[in-house]
Amino acid sequence: MAILITGGTGYIGSHTVVELLNLGTEVVIVDNYYNSKPEVLNRIKEITGIEPTFYEVDILDKEALAEVFNKHRIQSVIHFAGYKAVGESVGKPLMYYKNNIAGTIALLEVMEEAGVKDIVFSSSATVYGLDNPSPLKENMPTMDANSPYGYTKVVIEQMLRDLAHSDEEWSITILRYFNPIGAHQSARIGEDPQGIPNNLMPYITQVAIGKREKLSVFGNDYDTHDGTGVRDYIHVVDLAIGHIRAIEKNTEKRGVKTYNLGTGIGYSVLDLVKAFEEANDITINYEITDRRPGDIDTCYADVTLANEELNWRTEKTLMDMCRDSWNWQQNNPSGYDNLDAVTE
Ligand code: NAD
Ligand code: UFG
Numbered sequence: 001m002a003i004l005i006t007g008g009t010g011y012i013g014s015h016t017v018v019e020l021l022n023l024g025t026e027v028v029i030v031d032n033y034y035n036s037k038p039e040v041l042n043r044i045k046e047i048t049g050i051e052p053t054f055y056e057v058d059i060l061d062k063e064a065l066a067e068v069f070n071k072h073r074i075q076s077v078i079h080f081a082g083y084k085a086v087g088e089s090v091g092k093p094l095m096y097y098k099n100n101i102a103g104t105i106a107l108l109e110v111m112e113e114a115g116v117k118d119i120v121f122s123s124s125a126t127v128y129g130l131d132n133p134s135p136l137k138e139n140m141p142t143m144d145a146n147s148p149y150g151y152t153k154v155v156i157e158q159m160l161r162d163l164a165h166s167d168e169e170w171s172i173t174i175l176r177y178f179n180p181i182g183a184h185q186s187a188r189i190g191e192d193p194q195g196i197p198n199n200l201m202p203y204i205t206q207v208a209i210g211k212r213e214k215l216s217v218f219g220n221d222y223d224t225h226d227g228t229g230v231r232d233y234i235h236v237v238d239l240a241i242g243h244i245r246a247i248e249k250n251t252e253k254r255g256v257k258t259y260n261l262g263t264g265i266g267y268s269v270l271d272l273v274k275a276f277e278e279a280n281d282i283t284i285n286y287e288i289t290d291r292r293p294g295d296i297d298t299c300y301a302d303v304t305l306a307n308e309e310l311n312w313r314t315e316k317t318l319m320d321m322c323r324d325s326w327n328w329q330q331n332n333p334s335g336y337d338n339l340d341a342v343t344e
Contacts (some may be wrong), residue, residue: 006081078119079117176301276326
């Protein structure tokens with residue numbers, strides 16, 4: 001029996017595939033390469049010694065997706081595929097609603113037809129919106145998501161709860177990620193943002209390598225210990241391992257389970273800059289600029305539920321995250337476009 005990974009060549013998906021393959025689990029990946037590259041598959045093979053089964057399929061294409069379910073005995077699905085740029089979603093809401101929501105409906109319909117009713121879904125801390133106070137708990141209301149991207153997650157979560165309510169055979173786990181950063185310790189897979197990075201850590205590493213002149217720190221007048229925004233940064237490998245635990249739990253227990261995946265610790269923008277400088281013995285050029293519209297002061301998780309029910313705890317420190325992000329960037333200055341990429 002195999003686990004189907006949608007979006008498995010993406011940032012979080014590829015790290016999860018590596019952890020699954022290392023455990024000897026059979027994996028089938030589908031991705032349309034909208035935001036990833038075929039080279040990822042070579043890198044996964046390099047790390048694990050296993051060539052993952054891959055289909056270039058858009059999840060909106062039900063026929064192609066159904067064929068994958070026909071070819072393989074799929075036990076459960078981890079559903080990463082989706083668009084994720086908050087700012088872009090404000091300008092292109094229909095594109096986001098179509099890909100994320102219609103894509104998930106297509107996947108769920110194909111799963112239902114194939115009799116596979118076991119799914120782990122990538123949600124986001126963004127569903128907690130602007131008003132819930134940190135530490136954020138799974139039972140807090142999730143209405144005001146603040147962007148079309150965020151609303152796709154709110155809607156999909158509701159759709160999954162309704163589905164489980166309508167048919168008790170479904171096993172569904174919703175994972176709300178906080179801020180994933182870092183890369184595999186081999187430095188062979190990592191985050192490969194296209195164009196100017198939206199997120200803090202890839203921006204820092206691009207300043208460090210000289211691709212960008214300086215980091216803009218978006219506001220220093222927030223209600224936090226140093227005035228800059230506080231987030232819950234989690235190492236992508238810890239996050240990937242969270243999915244393994246979720247898959248195990250999902251097969252044990254039907255219905256919907258929802259878990260925060262974070263460390264439970266909040267660090268500010270300047271804390272992260274300082275940690276990066278210290279971990280890598282490098283100076284990051286930065287300036288304080290205006291706030292970025294839509295940003296909140298503080299966002300970090302209460303991780304009690306995941307600790308207790310999934311028996312999962314993060315192991316990597318902020319130093320590990322900073323070191324692994326920098327190793328990845330240094331070894332792959334142009335991401336997966338590297339000319340020195342290893343292809344066997
Ligand atoms: P990513 O863009 O690196 O990976 C997503 C993958 O899905 C890409 O490889 C892309 O090509 C693929 N994809 C997109 N639409 C598709 C479609 N219609 N059919 C097939 N493949 C498709 O993103 P990521 O950071 O790995 O995020 C994975 C999931 O986690 C996403 O759903 C994202 O919204 C969610 N998430 C990410 C973060 C984060 O900060 N990275 C935070 C919270 C939640
Ligand atoms: N920041 C800067 N400069 C930058 C980029 C970011 O100062 O160039 C600051 C932001 O203002 C914020 C912090 O760094 O205070 C983190 O910003 P990110 O863009 O890295 O992350 P966000 O918390 O804004 O968003 C992330 C994901 C979203 C997800 C959200 C959930 O990108 O997909 O976490 O909380 F919805």
